Amino acid sequence: xxxxxxxxxxxxxxxxxLYDEVRAAPDPRAGHAHWVAVRDDLLRTHPASPVPDGARxxxxxxxxxxxxxxxxxxxxxxRDLPPAHRDLTTGTDGxxxxxxxxxxxLPLGDLDLWWVTGYGGGxxxxxRDLTSGRGSYGGGRYLLDTVKGADLGGGQxxxxxxxxxxFQPSCAYDEAWACPLPGPENTLAEPVPVGEAFTGTxxxxx
Numbered sequence: 001x002x003x004x005x006x007x008x009x010x011x012x013x014x015x016x017x018l019y020d021e022v023r024a025a026p027d028p029r030a031g032h033a034h035w036v037a038v039r040d041d042l043l044r045t046h047p048a049s050p051v052p053d054g055a056r057x058x059x060x061x062x063x064x065x066x067x068x069x070x071x072x073x074x075x076x077x078x079r080d081l082p083p084a085h086r087d088l089t090t091g092t093d094g095x096x097x098x099x100x101x102x103x104x105x106l107p108l109g110d111l112d113l114w115w116v117t118g119y120g121g122g123x124x125x126x127x128r129d130l131t132s133g134r135g136s137y138g139g140g141r142y143l144l145d146t147v148k149g150a151d152l153g154g155g156q157x158x159x160x161x162x163x164x165x166x167f168q169p170s171c172a173y174d175e176a177w178a179c180p181l182p183g184p185e186n187t188l189a190e191p192v193p194v195g196e197a198f199t200g201t202x203x204x205x206x
Contacts, residue, residue, distance in 0.1 A: 003047050003048035007046075007047045007048040008048045010046075010048065011042070011046055011048035011049075012148060012149060014038075014042060014046070015042070015148060015149035015150070016149035017149075018034075018035060018038045018039070018042075018149070019035075019149050019150060019151050019152070021034060021038075022034060022035050022152065022165075023151075023152065023153045028067070028069065028072055028162060028164070029067045029069070032067045032162075032164050032165065033067070035165060036062065036064050039062060039167070040061040040062055043056075043059060043061070043062065043173075044056055044059050044061070049173075050170035050171075050172075050173040050174055050177055051173045051174070052173065052174050055173075059199075060199070061199070062167075062196050062197075062199050063196065063197040063198070063199045064195065064196050064197070065164070065193060065194045065195065065197070067164050067194070068164060068193075068194050071162065071163040071164055071192070071194045072160075072161075072162040072163070072164065073104075073106055073107075073160075073161045073162070073163075074154060074158045074159070074160055074161075075104045075105060075106065075158065075159055075161055076104075076156075076157065076158065076159075077101075077102040077103070077104060077113065077156045077157075077159050078102055078103045078104070078105065079101070079102045079156065081100060081102065081103060083099070083100065084099070084100035084112070084185075085097065085098065085099050085100070086098040086100075086114070086183060088180040088181075096116065096118070096180045097116070097117045097118065098114040098115065098116060098117065098124060098180070099114065099115045099117050100112050100113065100114055100115075100185075101113050101114065101115045101123070102156070104125075104159060104161055106161065106163075106188075108129070108188050108190040108192065109188040109189055109190060111125060111127055111161075111185075111186050111188070112185040112186055113125055113144075113159075114126075116147055120147065121147070122145065122146040122147030122148075123144050123145075123146045123151070124142075124144065124145055124146075124147070124180070125142070125143045125144035125145075125161070125186070126140050126141065126142050126143070126169075126180070126181065126182035126186050127140060127141055127142075127143060127163075127166065127182055127186050127187070127188060127192065128140035128141075128181075128182045128186060128187040128188070129187070129188040129190060129191055129192040130188070130189070130190060130191040130192075131191045131192060131193065131197075135197050135198060136166075136168065136192075136195070136196065136197055136198050137168040137169070137172040137198045138198075139169065139171065139172070139179065139181045139182075140169075140181050140182040140186070140187075141166040141167055141168050141169070141195060141196065142166070142167055142168075142169055143161065143162075143163065143165060143166050143167075143195075144161075150165075150167070152165060163192050163194050163195055164194045164195055165195060166192060166194065166195030166196060167195065167196045168196050168198065168199070169181070172198065172199075
């Protein structure tokens with residue numbers, strides 16, 4: 001059953017509140033444990049969960065690696081980049097337009113930061129890595145998606161990029177969902193062994 005607008009509104013409010021609580025946690029490990037527990041509850045029980053109705057009762061919960069502080073970074077945002085834009089055609093949301101607003105340099109490689117240029121806007125940081133299709137969702141994962149509340153804190157001087165919070169998009173659970181996926185600018189040549197592994201219900205991780 002497709003969730004109605006009020007159910008989606010409640011989901012968004014709960015996700016925003018969850019990330020508020022993560023940022024306010026006494027330390028990143030405690031915030032991560034809270035994030036895992038609350039996300040599992042939302043995915044199992046909320047009417048706007050991307051897990052299909054018939055699979056929620058038996059959904060085992062997300063397979064999330066133990067927290068590893070070596071994958072948490074506070075990094076400066078490089079902003080002296082030429083303009084770049086991506087238009088992503090999705091099955092249900094039409095064209096999602098992205099404009100590049102910066103880049104972060106991690107020990108595993110660089111990732112571009114995108115701004116969703118639709119109404120309201122928001123920062124978007126997806127990633128694909130060597131685990132994609134080999135343990136994590138083949139299309140990639142999200143780290144920041146501030147339109148929907150996924151915001152780990154910081155700003156252009158020191159943005160928090162904590163790969164332990166990488167999560168799979170809604171289309172990993174059900175192909176009926178439309179998901180903008182990372183391009184080559186957000187593909188790492190190294191594995192990211194933390195965050196969510198593939199726990200979808202579509203039958204494969206490719």
